[in-house]
Amino acid sequence: MSDPGTSAERSLGQLVASATAEMSALVHDEIALAKAEIRQDVKRGAIGSVAIGIAGVFALFSLPVFSFAAAYGIHNLGLGLAWSFLIVGGAFVVLAALLTLLAISKFKKVKPPERSIASAKQTAAVLQNVKPHPRPGHEPEAEGQERLPA
Numbered sequence: 001m002s003d004p005g006t007s008a009e010r011s012l013g014q015l016v017a018s019a020t021a022e023m024s025a026l027v028h029d030e031i032a033l034a035k036a037e038i039r040q041d042v043k044r045g046a047i048g049s050v051a052i053g054i055a056g057v058f059a060l061f062s063l064p065v066f067s068f069a070a071a072y073g074i075h076n077l078g079l080g081l082a083w084s085f086l087i088v089g090g091a092f093v094v095l096a097a098l099l100t101l102l103a104i105s106k107f108k109k110v111k112p113p114e115r116s117i118a119s120a121k122q123t124a125a126v127l128q129n130v131k132p133h134p135r136p137g138h139e140p141e142a143e144g145q146e147r148l149p150a
Contacts, residue, residue: 023127067088067092070084070088071084071085071087071088072084074087074088
């Protein structure tokens with residue numbers, strides 16, 4: 001009917017060992033998938049960062065041009081040239097102060113990722129007793145023996 005050694009006649013120890021090996025393989029595969037996804041996201045993030053950096057450089061170069069245009073525009077309204085530049089410079093200082101206050105309020109709200117930390121601790125507790133997945137070409141080492149470097 002059924003040959004000895006089929007899944008119907010496997011011992012509990014064999015089933016636990018098989019389940020442990022499968023769980024270990026699953027964890028290794030999930031880690032490999034996460035690494036691949038992170039690499040792809042890092043590449044996309046790097047390209048986006050470069051684009052934003054270049055845009056920032058262009059915006060920075062345009063700032064003096066617009067500053068002069070604003071100052072000369074105010075001057076054309078009848079104010080002295082010195083007062084015109086002072087008004088434009090003061091506007092930049094007020095803008096910088098407002099942005100600084102906004103940044104400080106946002107930084108105060110930054111907290112550690114509590115849910116992720118709790119989830120990682122829970123996963124570590126579950127996987128604490130899982131044996132590593134045997135890799136092809138590597139022999140399991142006897143307990144108490146150290147592997148010597150080649």
